[in-house]
Amino acid sequence: MSASASPNERRKFLGILLGAIGAIIAGAFAWPLVRFLSPNNKGGAAQQVKIPKEKVAVGGAHFFSYQGRPAVLLEPEPGQYVALSAVCTHLGCIVKWVSDSQEFLCPCHGGRFSPAGQVLGGPPPKPLTTYAVKLDGETILVG
Numbered sequence: 001m002s003a004s005a006s007p008n009e010r011r012k013f014l015g016i017l018l019g020a021i022g023a024i025i026a027g028a029f030a031w032p033l034v035r036f037l038s039p040n041n042k043g044g045a046a047q048q049v050k051i052p053k054e055k056v057a058v059g060g061a062h063f064f065s066y067q068g069r070p071a072v073l074l075e076p077e078p079g080q081y082v083a084l085s086a087v088c089t090h091l092g093c094i095v096k097w098v099s100d101s102q103e104f105l106c107p108c109h110g111g112r113f114s115p116a117g118q119v120l121g122g123p124p125p126k127p128l129t130t131y132a133v134k135l136d137g138e139t140i141l142v143g
């Protein structure tokens with residue numbers, strides 16, 4: 001656009017410029033919503049998480065991220081592993097592992113879960129989600 005552009009050309013240019021800026025702003029606001037609503041479809045093997053056996057001890061818990069959400073791996077008995085979602089089934093708070101009582105406690109409303117994820121008390125309506133666990137040498141495969 002030259003300095004001698006007519007008012008109509010300037011108006012048209014400003015319209016295009018404002019439209020482009022509006023599209024960028026709309027995209028910036030819409031992208032998080034699209035990501036939130038879209039299913040997590042990373043595909044088979046990419047969903048598996050590898051955890052070295054040494055990360056978890058008998059009676060202890062190892063918290064990790066599974067598909068972008070908090071999860072926990074337990075070893076209730078030597079060589080026996082359990083992987084669970086760490087998201088409380090009541091209103092979605094993250095459960096804590098209480099090693100003294102060998103149970104999960106939800107800090108929000110006092111929900112309690114067994115090491116297998118079963119509801120022991122409080123308002124949670126259903127057990128914690130369990131994930132498949134496989135052993136591969138010194139590595140635990142979750143998912």
Ligand code: FES
Pocket residue numbers: 088089090091092093106107108109110111122123124
């Ligand atoms: S969110 Fe866990 S008991 Fe309410």
